[in-house]
Amino acid sequence: MTSVSLRLKLFATSAATILLALLLAGIAISSLFSDHVKRNLTNDLHDQFIRLVAQLDPTIEIPTLKSPMANPSFSIPYGGYYWQITDPASGLQSRSRSMWDAIFELPDLNVLDGRAHTIELIDPEGTPAIAWVQRLQFDLEGGGARTLDVIVAQDLVHFDIAIAKFRNDLFVFLAILALALFISAWIQISLGLYPFKSIRSEINAIRTGEANRMDKKHPPEVMPIVHEMNKMLKNQEQSITFARTRASNLAHSLKTHLSVMQSESESLRSSGQIEHADAIEKLGQDMHSIIDHQLRLSRLKTRTSADFLSTPLRSSVQKVINALQRTPKGNELSWHIDIDTHIHVDIDSSDLIELLGILLENATNWAKANVNIFATKQDQTITLNISDDGPGLTSAQTEQLGKRGVRLDQQGTGTGIGLSIAKEIVAMNKGKISFNTKEGTGLQVKVTLPEVT
Structure with a gap:
């Protein structure tokens, strides 16, 4: 099962929380704005209603206004503002020019107890509208009273447009805010996880031998x-x-x-x-x-699959050759090195010195005059080639190389474990070793180790 990055888990949780909070905030703000606009609209209708009643002349047979309403929308056909006055007793009616030839169908105002109410209806253009409706009773000078049904209405088109525009603006704002919060959350998570990056660098230093313990100060939580x-x-x-x-x-x-x-x-x-x-x-x-x-x-360094080491190859080879040149046989040989100084291999430095010591000492013992050492790169690996101009070996003898306790030189003082140790070192460091030789042409050893880039 593939594990998910802790950073991504924390960010996903933060992002989901931010989105949920902004969604709820957007719904709440939109609802509050809608209520606010509708409340202002109702208050405006009430003000228009008061002005209309103030201009109303109830003594005229067909109830009408003493003077036109100040708002010009009442005088423009389908202007969005409408008024209508009806005498329920005679059925006589007057209305604003904006009504054109339409009539509002009103509910039974007696059922509404004659009090002021806001209702929703369809305006002359066939769009939703909100209206302030009230049945009023006027006392006449000659005695008696007159009842009139008064309605002032405004269509909701502008209201809906305002709400839609506000929601669009709110969406853009919340999207920008969400992006800013996402960036802030990512930065906060990165800062919170930074101590683990420092811990990782300390562990790498321990693996490479640069340190033997973790000495840096970290937050109390870690x-x-x-x-x-x-x-x-x-x-x-x-x-x-x-x-x-x-x-x-x-x-x-x-x-x-x-x-x-x-x-x-x-x-x-x-x-x-x-x-x-x-x-x-x-x-x-x-x-x-x-x-x-x-x-x-x-004495070899125990390796795990997570270890990461870096050792320069050329300087390690040169160090071993310098030691061998102090011996009588090593001083007589010609050493030819062709290794890039920038090549590093993934192996502990002491293990590499041990490996090179075994292989180069073996070449020193068998070489007549020359030892050639060169390295090549391929597919993130380094192949080290060590060859001598010694007598070489037969195929049967070559197969015995690297087996513990096998000595091909029975006159020497060795124990036959050198090349066996070399194979152990290479295997412990995820490498390969091979021997190629023909009788009379010397021995060539190839060692492949992971490259450090």
Whole structure:
């Protein structure tokens, strides 16, 4: 199952929260604005109603106004503002010019108890409108009273346009605000996760050997992780040191017993029991080879798949050659190096020196006059080639190279574990090693290691 980035999880949560909050805020603000505009519209209708009633002359048979309304929209056909006055007793009626030839159909105002009401209806243009309606009773000078139904209306087209425009503007504003909040959330999350980036750099420094503990100060929230990591590193270091010490002590104690076995072998040989002496001597050599092999392995750096190391190749090769040139045989040879100074390989520096020491010492022992060393790049790997002009090996002998305890030079003093150690080092560092030779043409060793870019 693929894990999702913590940064993306936090950002997705923040983004969802921001969107939900802005959505609810947008709905609330739009509703409040709509109510506010409608309330202002109703108040305006009430003011127009008061002005209309003030201009009304109830004594005229056909009820009409003493003077036109100040708002010119009442005088323009379908102007958006309308008034209508009806005498419910006679059915006589007058209306604004904006009504043209239309008539408002009113509800039974007696049912409305004769009080002022705002109702929604359809205006002369067939669009929704809001109206202020009231049945009024006027006292006449000669006695008696007259009842008139008065209505002032305004279409809702401008209201709907204003609401739609406000919602569009609100959407643009909320979109810009959402973008700003997204950026702010991303910056805040990045700042919050920055200590983990610093912790990662410290862990990389520990892997590459540049540090052995985490010493930087971090926020209190992550310091417990740092403390636990330092405790783990300390315990691991103590465990490794203890294991190496035990291995070394065991090896030295076994070597003491091997020395006794060697003395016994010499005693048997002196007494004429040559066959038994050879058997004991062979057994001692095998045990000595095993002990040396394990001791050298215990000095290698243990690697995990997450380790990242960087060691310059050319300077490491030069360091080993400088040491070999101090020997009589190494000083007589011509060393040819063709390695770019910028090449770095993913291997611990001490392990690389150990590997090069084995391979170059082997080349020194067999070369007649020349040792060639060059490196090539391919597909994020480095191939190191070491060749000598020695006598070479047969195919059968080549197959034996790298097997622990196998010595092709029976006259030497070695234990036959050098190339075996080399294979162990290469394998531990995700590399490959191969041997190519023909009898009489020398030995070529190819080592492939991951490149550090």
